[in-house]
Amino acid sequence: MSKTNRPSQTMRHGPMRGRGPxxxxxxxxxxxxxxxxxxxxYHLNIIVAFIFTAFSVVFMVIGPKILGNATTEIANGLSAKLSGTGGIDFNRIAEILMMLIGLxxxxxxxxxxQSWLMAGVAQKVTYNLRNEMAAKVDRLPFSYFDTHSxxxxxxxxxxxxxLIQQSMSTALAQLLSxxxxxxxxxxxxxxxxxxxxxxALIVVPLSLILVTTVVKHSQKFFAKQQxxxxxxxxxxxxxxxxxLIMKAFNGEERSISEFNELNDELYNSAWKSQFLSGLMQPISIxxxxxxxxxxxxxxxxLTMNGIIAIGDIQSFITYVRSFNQPISSxxxxxxxxxxxxxxxxxxxxxxxxxxxxxxxxTPVEVFDEHGETKIKGQVTFENVHFxxxxxxxxxxxxxxxxxPGKKIAIVGPTGAGKTTIIKLLMRFYELNSGAIYVDGIKTTDMRRSDLRSLFGMVLQDAWLFNxxxxxxxxxGKLDATDEEVMKAADAAYVDHFIRTLEHGYDTMINEESSNISxxxxxxxxxxxxFLADPKILILDEATSSVDTRTEVLIQKGMEKLMENRTSFVIAHRLSTIRDADLILVMKDGDIVEAGNHEDLMKENGFYTQLYNSQFEEE
Structure with a gap:
């Protein structure tokens, strides 16, 4: 399937990136x-954390008052010493200070x-969120990934x-405190x-008004920053x-230009949000x-008139200074x-x-308790629209x-809808109307996992993991033994190549699979x-990325693999599907011709034009 029938790259990586404000x-x-x-x-953890926060704050809040008592004790001692009636009680001051240190x-x-408890809550919540997101990926339709980068x-x-985790572990705890x-x-x-x-409280409403105004204006910049x-x-x-593609097509300047544009957007929103956020503390101070x-x-x-003690002034000033900190926080x-x-x-x-x-x-069961199926591979498309x-x-x-057991080739020009037919067959996308049946069972009446277990796929974009x-x-078969894996590799004519690698079957393939061709x-x-041993085989441009000699090896292996299996083969090289039992010729989403190679060539129609044009190119 070509890009002409898929959502365009512009659509995929353009508007959906959220470039609008x-x-x-x-x-x-x-x-x-x-x-x-x-x-x-985790409400119990949060309640316990709140209790410990309360204790922590209470002991901290009492501190300045006790320290003020020490100051008052020193002042009274100095006054008594000057009047000759006594002196400074250092033992009493030491008791006060020891009590203060203990608190x-x-x-x-x-x-x-409380920090330990809140950090645990934050990590668990984020863990659950990521688990839900990971599970959500498996439930999203393929169309979502076509429209999101x-x-x-x-x-x-x-x-x-x-960001959610950090804010819950720090911001929430700080808000409680x-x-x-x-x-x-x-x-x-x-x-x-x-x-x-x-x-002291008269200025609080003024502070709240100013801070609220800043928050209101900064909110949109934080959203845009994300x-x-x-x-x-x-x-x-x-x-x-x-x-590699970008370098090959000299796309460096365009890439840098687009990056600069996106980076400028991030810079503009980030500095504005951080600048407004930075105003909080100066305003509060x-x-x-x-x-x-x-x-x-x-x-x-009040002190001069004997209404409060001098130590109380020190304590109160400390409280006033500290009172602004939680407001700022x-x-x-x-x-x-x-x-x-x-x-x-x-x-x-x-x-x-x-x-x-x-x-x-009420899914139709296609596998028994031993994992065996009676499905033969009969496939029916009935008035499919998509x-x-x-x-x-x-x-x-x-x-x-x-x-069942037939080799079906699907050919046509780029964008005709060949790969789309396969995606619909495996129910990667839902039909607009019509139905698809496997052995007379409607695919929507099966579990998706059961349906896809019937298929083996070889795509034009070979995918290997690290x-x-x-x-x-x-x-292809997670419970396969090493012998079964090697047998499948031998059937695919790849066993010899694997054994020539430095570590054979234990050779590591890197993340980009760049250490093999x-x-x-x-x-x-x-x-x-081969290892998956499917009932229905799908080959989508399976030989498009190999040389002629390798293609010959693949064709030999495919002949064995396709024996007694229904096979759908999509190929641009029409010479590789001349022995197909049925060739479906597609154009603009419709089947315009159907038959074997000889019959289609005799008709001298669209298939003949495709075949001859390719032969002339070769």
Whole structure:
């Protein structure tokens, strides 16, 4: 199937990258509500963490008051010494300081425990999210991957999930701590002087107004930053995987230009979001200093009139200084929550994507308890209509009855719909209308896993993973023995090549499979199909990437493999399918001719034109 009938690359890597402005999280409250739902299973851990946070803050909040007592004790001792009535009680001061050190140590211990608990909760939630996303990938239709870049999907798994984890392990704990601190500081301040407390609190509404304004404006930039990060990752992944092609077609300048454009988008959104986020602390400090000045003036007046002790001024000033810290922390973490909401929304958008049509509730069993099947390989297409997009149908009223064990060749010009027929047969895409049957059983009445277990595929794009040759071949049948794997390799005429490798079947194939040739990769995938021992075989341009000598070896192996199996062969080299039992000639999604090679050549129609044009080229 050519790119003319598939969603275009422009569609795939253009609009779907989210280049339009990401104003803000579409539903901040709804997104955060969903995220909180993931915390419910760990509510006990969170409650315990909150209790330890409360203890940590309480012990920390009491500290300045006790320290103020020490200051008062020193002041009273100096006053008594000057008046000749006494002196400084160092033992009492030592007791106060030892008590203070003990409280601070307990506070630190409680804080460590709550940090450990919250880190565990954050990791578990992120673990569950990634598990759901990984499971979601298997339930998404192929059309989703046609319209979303790999880099953008990976960004949701990595960057967005990591941001959620970091915000929950740090921001959530800090918000809990800040909330308790606010209450604790306020109580301690009121216990010293309600007048000074009132002066300190006057500036709080001003601080909240300013901070809220900044948060409101920064939210859209955090959302755009996450979207732009996904775009950059998508471009880098795309250019890295297609680096050879990009270099071959001198696409460096275009690639750099597109990267610069995407990187500029990320830069613009990132610096704006970070700049606005950075304003939080200066604003809080400035407003806090205004309250601090008022408190100092009023405190001096109250001390001079004997209403409060001098140590209480020290304690209160410490509380005022500290009182602004939780406000600043809440403001900064609210900003972090905006970024978290943007990331969580992208994750939940992925999890909410439309899934494949659910399996039938009463599937027809095609395998018995021993894993054997009675399926022979009869295939029927009945009035099949299909299009990758609703407005463009590319398979029009396709009908065909294929007997078991027959070799069916599908030929036609690029974009005629050849590969699409195979994708529909394996139910990678759902039909617009019509039906496909295997041995009289409608494919939609089977489990997808059962249906696909009947097929063995060799695609024009040979795929191998990072592992040994043995592991790659065994992918066709996971419980196969080493002897079965070697037998399949021998049948595919690839055993000799494997044994010439340095480590034979234990030779590692790297991630890009660059340490073996394209033709060798194709031979290995064909051997993998041998091992799978399918009822129906699909060969999509299976020999398109091999030389003539290798093609001869493959053809020999294919003849053995296709014995007593229904086989669908898609090939541009028409000379390789002259012995097919049936040749389907496709043009613009329709079957325009059908028959064997001799009959089609006698008709002197479209097939003859294709065959002769290829012969002239050769």
């Amino acid at each position: 990401a104003e803000k999280a579409k539903d901040f409250k709804g997104t955060m509500k969903k995220l909180i739902g993931y915390l419910k299973p 601070y140590l307990i506070s630190v211990l409680c804080n460590l425990i 790999n880099g953008d999907i990976l960004s949701r798994f990595s960057n967005d999930a990591d 800040a909330a308790v601190q606010l209450v604790g500081f306020l109580i301690m301040m009121l216990s010293i002087s309600w007048q000074m407390t009132l002066v 979207a732009s990060l996904g775009n950059v990752n998508g471009h880098i992944e795309e250019m890295y995987s297609a680096h 400035f407003v806090g200093n205004l309250g601090y000045v008022g408190v100092v003036i009023l405190g001096g007046y 809440i403001a900064q973490n609210m900003n972090v929550l905006q970024s978290t909401a943007a990331a969580a929304e992208r994750v939940f958008e992925f999890l909410d994507e439309t899934e494949e049509i659910p399996e039938t509730s 299009g990758y997009t609703p407005e463009k149908t590319i398979i029009n009223d396709f009908s065909m009855y294929i007997k 592992g040994t040759v043995m592991e790659n071949l065994r992918y 394209q033709g060798q990769k194709q031979l290995l995938t064909i051997a993998r199909a």
